[in-house]
Amino acid sequence: MAVSPQLPSQVSPPEFALSPALPHQIGGAEVWALPVLPGEDGDVFLGPGADEASEALGVDLLGVLESSRATGRTGEVTTVPVVSDAVALVLLVGLGDQTVTDFRRAGATVARATKDRGSVVTSITAIAPEGALAAFVVGATLGSFAFHWRSGGPAERPVGRVVLAGVDDHDGAYDDELVRAIALGGAGWRSRMLATVPANLKSPAWLAEQAEELAAEAGLDVRVWDEDALAAEGFGGILAVGGASDSAPRLIRLDYTPPGAGRRTPTVALVGKGITFDTGGLDIKPAESMLSMKRDMSGGAAVLATMAALRDVGCPVRVVGLVPAAENAISGSAMRPGDVVRHYGGRTSEVNNTDAEGRLVMADAMAYAVAEVEPDVLVDVATLTGAMKVALGQGTGGYFANDEGISAALAAASAESGELLWRMPLVADYEEKVSSRVADGDNAAGGAGAITAALYLQHFAGDVPWAHIDFASIAEAPAERYEWTTGPTGFGPRLLLTWLGSESPLEGVGR
Numbered sequence: 001m002a003v004s005p006q007l008p009s010q011v012s013p014p015e016f017a018l019s020p021a022l023p024h025q026i027g028g029a030e031v032w033a034l035p036v037l038p039g040e041d042g043d044v045f046l047g048p049g050a051d052e053a054s055e056a057l058g059v060d061l062l063g064v065l066e067s068s069r070a071t072g073r074t075g076e077v078t079t080v081p082v083v084s085d086a087v088a089l090v091l092l093v094g095l096g097d098q099t100v101t102d103f104r105r106a107g108a109t110v111a112r113a114t115k116d117r118g119s120v121v122t123s124i125t126a127i128a129p130e131g132a133l134a135a136f137v138v139g140a141t142l143g144s145f146a147f148h149w150r151s152g153g154p155a156e157r158p159v160g161r162v163v164l165a166g167v168d169d170h171d172g173a174y175d176d177e178l179v180r181a182i183a184l185g186g187a188g189w190r191s192r193m194l195a196t197v198p199a200n201l202k203s204p205a206w207l208a209e210q211a212e213e214l215a216a217e218a219g220l221d222v223r224v225w226d227e228d229a230l231a232a233e234g235f236g237g238i239l240a241v242g243g244a245s246d247s248a249p250r251l252i253r254l255d256y257t258p259p260g261a262g263r264r265t266p267t268v269a270l271v272g273k274g275i276t277f278d279t280g281g282l283d284i285k286p287a288e289s290m291l292s293m294k295r296d297m298s299g300g301a302a303v304l305a306t307m308a309a310l311r312d313v314g315c316p317v318r319v320v321g322l323v324p325a326a327e328n329a330i331s332g333s334a335m336r337p338g339d340v341v342r343h344y345g346g347r348t349s350e351v352n353n354t355d356a357e358g359r360l361v362m363a364d365a366m367a368y369a370v371a372e373v374e375p376d377v378l379v380d381v382a383t384l385t386g387a388m389k390v391a392l393g394q395g396t397g398g399y400f401a402n403d404e405g406i407s408a409a410l411a412a413a414s415a416e417s418g419e420l421l422w423r424m425p426l427v428a429d430y431e432e433k434v435s436s437r438v439a440d441g442d443n444a445a446g447g448a449g450a451i452t453a454a455l456y457l458q459h460f461a462g463d464v465p466w467a468h469i470d471f472a473s474i475a476e477a478p479a480e481r482y483e484w485t486t487g488p489t490g491f492g493p494r495l496l497l498t499w500l501g502s503e504s505p506l507e508g509v510g511r
Contacts, residue, residue, distance in 0.1 A: 469495075
């Protein structure tokens with residue numbers, strides 16, 4: 001009998017605090033991080049706290065910059081070890097053009113440079129424009145991310161505490177911004193963690209258990225369908241995809257209701273693909289393509305992490321999160337090419353590629369959302385097609401929308417959050433590709449693969465304003481780069497929370 005694996009204790013994100021004092025006035029820090037600003041003609045300048053730090057340490061920090069030929073570009077770090085009772089290390093961190101993105105990247109840079117340290121005090125955010133303090137915190141949080149399954153514990157740990165120095169918060173505005181930033185960064189961390197857990201632990205049932213735990217923490221209502229309930233209610237797509245695995249499928253529903261909600265409070269439905277491992281089924285993937293498939297539930301992870309943080313960002317609308325969870329495995333009970341499955345509500349799909357399984361489970365959850373939740377907006381999130389990676393590379397996700405209002409809202413949230421999206425076309429001329437001679441639809445149209453996948457899903461959105469986010473392109477980071485750490489990215493929660501945490505998330509939608 002196999003022994004159930006136990007996930008080792010994991011590291012936690014840094015803690016953050018605000019202080020009006022400058023770094024040299026704050027005791028107990030191991031590291032000071034000071035901003036470097038590029039000027040004209042190749043000159044560089046040091047920001048708040050640098051003169052005082054130079055005097056306190058007896059070190060010409062500007063001279064160090066000049067001798068090292070620093071440019072002040074974003075993410076550039078000049079390291080200055082010091083012998084002092086006040087601090088052990090000074091980091092001079094480039095801010096480039098000082099955009100919100102530059103501050104996010106500076107936060108990640110500081111986090112990487114201070115791993116295994118107890119604390120860092122930084123005056124970088126003392127010159128932050130609107131929204132940049134939050135971006136710095138999000139960058140520092142996600143740049144700290146680590147996951148391990150070592151017998152001896154993690155190889156390195158995030159810095160324990162980050163003090164944002166020189167920030168005068170007399171009216172509490174920065175404190176509110178910090179709380180929101182911690183929620184956004186924490187949601188990204190949670191999503192990345194869920195996507196990184198290996199599939200020998202991360203079964204559909206395990207994912208449902210995580211949903212139940214976060215629901216208890218966040219004050220959400222939760223319901224989980226097991227395989228018997230799925231069969232009784234006609235979720236044929238989820239059952240077909242999960243039918244070959246020893247780990248039976250699940251459907252997870254989480255409900256968030258804002259304080260003061262009434263009958264007129266609108267509802268958003270989020271659907272996230274939850275394939276806990278994808279072999280490709282009988283249309284099996286090549287070995288190298290299977291290595292990262294523990295994170296094929298990244299859409300579901302994004303929805304779970306988003307739902308857990310809605311209260312923290314003050315989301316003003318009802319939100320229902322749905323995660324159809326299944327393992328696409330191979331056995332004698334596997335679905336076959338040519339099979340026909342009947343989805344929730346009755347629509348049928350011919351399965352012409354068992355490796356196009358994500359849309360089959362998403363279709364069930366979307367049909368359920370339209371029929372039972374009756375949302376004002378429906379958004380689905382998935383690592384759906386390799387074609388999106390071909391189209392957009394590994395830095396940007398794609399999205400489709402049947403409504404200009406939701407398209408504009410997602411575009412704005414993308415720009416603000418730093419989780420980048422590019423709108424793709426719903427080409428009506430390709431509709432014939434998703435038709436079938438024997439069923440209502442074909443799950444593997446081929447050709448313009450990301451577009452035809454979206455057209456397939458559109459049939460399950462009905463008349464509801466709908467957007468489909470396919471981020472297979474950015475679900476996996478090939479290398480460390482600012483807030484992205486090598487491996488699953490946990491993409492999505494920052495984007496969704498920025499949208500849903502805005503004052504009027506549905507303004508302009510459906511008009």
